[in-house]
Amino acid sequence: MTEFLLGAAGFVLLTVAIGLIRVLGGPGNVDRTMAVQLLGTGGIAALLLVAAATGVRGAEDVALGLALLAAFASVAFVNSAAPEDDREAGRANE
């Protein structure tokens, strides 16, 4: 079981790496924010698999932290990446 879980973790990381190559290519900074999403989901999946395989207790807490941080990082980045006038327009619509 341990080997299978580690293998699955490696496979998921590989797909994340492939996706990262595409996403980091842009064209814009907003496209690159998707990398955070990708790492947030794929990285957590790999981390949980490794945690189950090795029985290291802390790894699940790291996954929990990563889930939180990925969300905040994306929200902060999208807010700062959007041009000022767009943000004003968004506010006016609410």
Add this chain to the structure above:
Amino acid sequence: MSTSSDSRAGPPVRVAVGRAALFLAFWLMSAGYQPADLPVGLLAAAAATWASLRLLPPTATRLRLSSLIMFSLHFFRQSVISGIEVARIACDPRLPLRAGFVVYRCRLRSAGERGVFCALSSLLPGTLPTGTNEDGDLLIHCLDVTRPVVASLTEEETLFTRVLRHD
């Protein structure tokens, strides 16, 4: 965001206590129970409650539990279908994409309810809300615009509205 709601009379104690209990339970779950650590947990729960009351002031809207369970099951099924569908398109050699925008007139008026509905519909099959246009209608990006997107969103919105109860 919170300035307009601050005028509302002080937050009902019941809501604050309920939220604090939830946060403490979550803290206990993630940190584990040790008597010596409890003060830290209580402090964290208090801080989380303060932040949540500021950012999400209690409103008169309550959730109907029975409808919520039904809706959750329905939503869960839809999000599974959504993942399967996107995977199927991605792996299809012909790449059957007919992507485009669809305008959807959302009947939900409050910004909070709209936000939740948008978040939910971003996980539904083939749809991704991209904000509102000048008329306040939602612009939905779709993987396949030939699908009856508006009809299925209307259905989802009706189901979602049933969960909310306005006192």
Add this chain to the structure above:
Amino acid sequence: MNTAIDIFTVVAICAGAAFFMAGSVGLLRFPDSLTRLHALTKADNLGLGLIVLGLLPQADSLLGGLKLVAVWLLVQLASATVAQLIAQALRHRGRGT
């Protein structure tokens, strides 16, 4: 009994990994950023859900299982919120492209 549980775990995790791969294939093949965002959020979310489902019976305690579900719920909540924010930013930049 134990073998049945292990088979369940293996099947669920394999299915989850397959969805992660499909998500990455979508990222490579889809022509524009907004459609790529669909692939990223929807396929990967289901992938993570299946992997969590597969790991649940392997959890050594109820607490461990609850933590797994909490991680999954958090990711679900975060990606639902973030996906539309990124989509909005993409649309404002591209004005429809």
